[in-house]
Amino acid sequence: MDIYFPIAELSLNVFMLLGMGIGVGFLSGMFGVGGGFLLTPLLILIGVPHTVAVSTHANQLIAASFSGALAQWRRKAVDIRMGVVMLIGGLAGSGVGVWIFKYLTKIGQIELVISLSFVIVLGVIGLLMAFESVRSILRSRRQKTPKPRAGRHPYWVRVLPFKMRFYRSRIYISVLVPMAVGAGVGVLVAIMGVGGGFVMVPAMIYILGMPTAVVTGTSLMEITIVTMNVTFLQALSTQTVDVVLALVIMTGGVVGAQFGVKLSDKLKGEQIRALLALLLLTVAAKLLVDLVVPPIDLYSISGPLG
Amino acid sequence: MSRHRLLAGLALALGLAVLATAPEPARAQQLVADLSSHLVAVTTGFTGANVLLFGAVEGEGDVVVVVRGPDEEVVVRHKDRIAGIYINRERMTFPRVPSYYLVASNRPLDQIASPGEFARQEIGLPALHLNPQGAHPPALDAKFRAALIRNKMDEGLYSSGVAKVEFLGARLFRVSVYFPSNVPIGTYQVQVYLFKNGVISSAQTTPLVVSKIGLSADIYEYAHRDALAYGLIAVLLALAAGWAAGTFLRGA
Numbered sequence: 001m002d003i004y005f006p007i008a009e010l011s012l013n014v015f016m017l018l019g020m021g022i023g024v025g026f027l028s029g030m031f032g033v034g035g036g037f038l039l040t041p042l043l044i045l046i047g048v049p050h051t052v053a054v055s056t057h058a059n060q061l062i063a064a065s066f067s068g069a070l071a072q073w074r075r076k077a078v079d080i081r082m083g084v085v086m087l088i089g090g091l092a093g094s095g096v097g098v099w100i101f102k103y104l105t106k107i108g109q110i111e112l113v114i115s116l117s118f119v120i121v122l123g124v125i126g127l128l129m130a131f132e133s134v135r136s137i138l139r140s141r142r143q144k145t146p147k148p149r150a151g152r153h154p155y156w157v158r159v160l161p162f163k164m165r166f167y168r169s170r171i172y173i174s175v176l177v178p179m180a181v182g183a184g185v186g187v188l189v190a191i192m193g194v195g196g197g198f199v200m201v202p203a204m205i206y207i208l209g210m211p212t213a214v215v216t217g218t219s220l221m222e223i224t225i226v227t228m229n230v231t232f233l234q235a236l237s238t239q240t241v242d243v244v245l246a247l248v249i250m251t252g253g254v255v256g257a258q259f260g261v262k263l264s265d266k267l268k269g270e271q272i273r274a275l276l277a278l279l280l281l282t283v284a285a286k287l288l289v290d291l292v293v294p295p296i297d298l299y300s301i302s303g304p305l306g
Numbered sequence: 307m308s309r310h311r312l313l314a315g316l317a318l319a320l321g322l323a324v325l326a327t328a329p330e331p332a333r334a335q336q337l338v339a340d341l342s343s344h345l346v347a348v349t350t351g352f353t354g355a356n357v358l359l360f361g362a363v364e365g366e367g368d369v370v371v372v373v374r375g376p377d378e379e380v381v382v383r384h385k386d387r388i389a390g391i392y393i394n395r396e397r398m399t400f401p402r403v404p405s406y407y408l409v410a411s412n413r414p415l416d417q418i419a420s421p422g423e424f425a426r427q428e429i430g431l432p433a434l435h436l437n438p439q440g441a442h443p444p445a446l447d448a449k450f451r452a453a454l455i456r457n458k459m460d461e462g463l464y465s466s467g468v469a470k471v472e473f474l475g476a477r478l479f480r481v482s483v484y485f486p487s488n489v490p491i492g493t494y495q496v497q498v499y500l501f502k503n504g505v506i507s508s509a510q511t512t513p514l515v516v517s518k519i520g521l522s523a524d525i526y527e528y529a530h531r532d533a534l535a536y537g538l539i540a541v542l543l544a545l546a547a548g549w550a551a552g553t554f555l556r557g558a
Contacts, residue, residue, distance in 0.1 A: 004352040004487065006522035007529060011353045011487040047488065059540050066548030108383055108394045116391075224548075228541050235537030239529050243540050246524075250544060254551030291391040297460075298385045298392070299453030303378065 004063055008052045013246055021252020025064045028267070029071070029260025031201065031216070031276045036061065036194030037118060037283055039249070048245070055234035056242045056249075060225045061195050063250035065223040068257045072217025079168040079210070079218045083225075084286045085175050086182035086200075086218075090226055093186025098233075102190050112291075117192050123204045126280035132206075132276035140270065153177075153209055156225035169210040169218075172304070182222075189230070195223040198280060205273075212269035225247075337362040337500040337508040343514070346485055347519040353486045360480040361498060368411065368418040368501040369471045369479050373514070375406025375463070376492035382438075382450045382457075398438040398450045405490035407458070409471065410469035410481045419504040427499065427506070431455055456558065462463065462486040487540055491516055 004011040020042055023033035036057055043053035072078055104110040153173060160174035189196040200219045204210045210218070235241040241264045264272060340360025346355050359371060380403045385392040409430050411418060420431045436451050458464040463486070471481045483496075493515055500508040518526055527538045 002487075003353070004348060004350050004354045004522055006518060006525040009488060009491070059544055061542060062544035063548035063551070066545055067552040079348070091468060108381070108397055112391075112393055117492065121502065178366040214544070228545075231541050231544070232537040234527065235540055236533045239533055239536075241540050243529075243536075243543065244525065246540065246544065247547070250547050254548055258551065292388075295392055295454070297456065299382055299450070299457065300394075301380050301382050301454055301457040303380065 003244070004127075005048075005242050005245045006232065007240060008048045008056070008245055010047055012046060012048075012245075017245070017248045018252040021060070021249040022256035023252075024098070024249075025256025026196070026252030026260040026263075027256075027279070028061075028064050028220075029068050029257035029262075030264045031197070031260075031272060031279075035233035036196075037122065037192075037198060037280075040194060042281035049240075051238060051240045052242055052245075055231065055238065055240040056158055056246045057194075058230040058234065059241050059243065059246035060250040060253055061227040062224060062231060063246075064257050065195065065197075065220045065227065067225050067254045068261060069217060071222035071258070071261045072220055075217075076168075077196070077214050077217035078221050079166055079214045080221070081164075082166045082169055082178060082208075082210070082214075083218050083221045085164070086178045086222060086223060089179035089182030089184075090186040090189075090222065093183035094190045094229070095186075096183075096227065097187040097190025100187070104191075114192055115291055119284050119291070121188065121192075121199060122280040122287075123249050125198065126277045126284055128206070128302075129202055129273050129277035130281065133277060134271045136270040137268075137274060140268075166210075169208070173208060181207055185222075186226070189226055195227055197223055198276070199291050201276070213274070216264065238298075313447070326388040331483045335508075337369075337498060337510055338362050339498040339512070340508055341496060341512060341514060344514055346489065346514065346516040348491065348517065348522060349520045350522050352487060352522075354489070355485050357485065358480060359483060359496060359498070360478070362382050362477045363472060363479065363500050363508075364477070366476075366502065367507065369473075370415070370418065370429055370499045370501060371404065371408075371410040371469075371471060371483075372427075372495075372499075373408040373483050374404045374495045374497070375490050375516075376404075377402045378405045378490070379403070380454060382454050384450070384453070396446075398440075398442065398447075399456060400436055400438050400450075403436060403454065403458075404434070405492070406463045406485070406494065407431065408465040408469060408483060410465075410471050410483075412471040412473055412479065415468060418501050419506075423501075423505060425495070427509075429499070430468070456525070461488065462520075463488070463490070485516065489516055491518060 001014045003014055004012045020039065023037045027035045027038070040053050040057050043057065044050055048056070060258055064298040069078065101110065104113050157177055158171065160176050162175045164173060164175050165172045181200070185203065186201050197219050200222060201215055204215045204219065205212060231241055339359060342358035342360070342544045346357060363369060382398050382400065383394040384396045386395040415424065415430050421433065424430050428434050436454060438447060438450060455464060459466045469481060471479050473479050493513055496512045496514050498510045499506050517523070
């Protein structure tokens with residue numbers, strides 16, 4: 001069954017879109033990542049214009065992440081205080097990122113920078129997570145000793161001022177660190193057009209030292225608010241938010257997210273991290289291949305806005 | 307519904323106006339043509355559309371049909387291999403490019419007239435006046451032009467060959483024009499030419515409106531007219547969907 005989407009300006013099969021939504025929603029519920037690094041390229045692949053894909057993805061992400069955040073909230077797995085502190089940095093960072101995005105679009109290099117950012121960010125995070133999670137899986141198999149508590153911050157983090165206690169995460173850390181993490185993620189979100197969960201989740205675990213249990217929920221809360229902001233700004237300035245397309249994908253997405261949350265309960269933290277690492281590395285490898293292999297046509301066309 | 311009728315009426319009136327004002331040659335009308343519909347309605351169920359162009363000619367001759375979408379600006383970019391990866395380098399901006407282009411004829415164009423005859427009326431892809439901004443070596447221009455046309459063909463918006471004008475007997479002809487689902491919105495020009503002995507002996511232009519109709523038109527219009535409210539609704543709808551799913555699926 002095909003539907004014509006008014007803003008994307010083409011017709012697409014509804015069941016294919018629902019399936020994509022379920023798959024991406026499943027990942028977001030399970031890992032606390034938005035799945036934008038999968039969905040946005042998929043939408044572009046099936047013919048949705050680049051700008052519409054990014055904006056519409058932000059819109060559908062609100063539903064998937066809000067549904068996931070609520071589920072985590074009910075099990076008290078959201079650190080609101082941490083979320084708010086990170087958000088302050090995030091809003092500033094995304095402002096800078098939007099400016100960079102406009103500049104890169106103008107000079108025609110935005111797609112290259114997006115691809116390269118994905119390869120580097122996904123590759124580095126994927127490798128780090130893969131090594132760490134495999135090591136802790138092996139360790140937990142050998143001996144059943146409880147993992148040392150998170151919260152061992154490096155020296156440069158411990159000497160920073162404006163320390164604050166985050167009760168739910170059970171850490172005591174300078175607010176500058178979560179703000180900086182939030183800002184860094186904000187820049188990437190604006191440039192790469194994704195929710196940023198795949199950067200935020202590892203940063204929360206490895207830089208802030210938050211326990212995995214609250215990471216997913218806090219990250220989902222963060223993504224909900226960031227994507228609300230992005231959707232609103234895009235609707236206002238570029239009119240590229242396709243509500244109909246977003247509704248179809250989010251229908252699949254919210255269903256998938258619930259299953260993802262259920263499965264994440266059954267797996268250990270390091271198992272979830274190992275699976276996420278595998279997924280990130282797969283996508284990074286695919287994008288790297290696309291950059292290196294000669295394209296079918298060396299020439300491409302676009303409208304004046306990119 | 308009323309919008310549908312209004313637009314259809316408008317398109318028809320426009321078509322009649324053009325027919326009426328077209329310069330009438332002194333000799334008897336040699337060429338008459340019309341479309342099965344002057345409006346391609348892009349509704350929620352739109353998956354592409356066929357419009358039938360039909361007509362009649364007086365005496366021996368060849369019929370060539372050109373369908374042209376509204377002009378747009380297009381940027382063509384060329385990738386180079388730098389440090390092992392492919393990067394966009396040179397770019398050319400073509401300020402006036404038909405967003406859709408189709409040419410149809412009853413036999414191959416080169417058997418109908420000389421390229422010079424086609425060039426004047428921009429008949430056929432090689433004859434399109436695609437000129438980039440700025441001065442470039444002609445060889446480079448040609449490469450970018452060819453790339454532009456190739457990419458438009460890949461999008462299904464330029465016909466890759468010359469479509470068939472079918473003659474039914476000696477006088478009646480018909481041609482089916484296909485518009486894919488990604489067809490650009492706007493006013494199209496359907497030009498019908500009658501060639502006799504290699505020169506244009508008669509011509510007729512009919513407008514064709516491609517317009518969003520119904521729910522998809524309303525949504526598009528609302529998104530542009532009241533962007534603030536549209537953005538708020540988009541956010542609230544998504545929040546409601548997320549909440550509803552979380553609440554109803556929890557028990558499952």
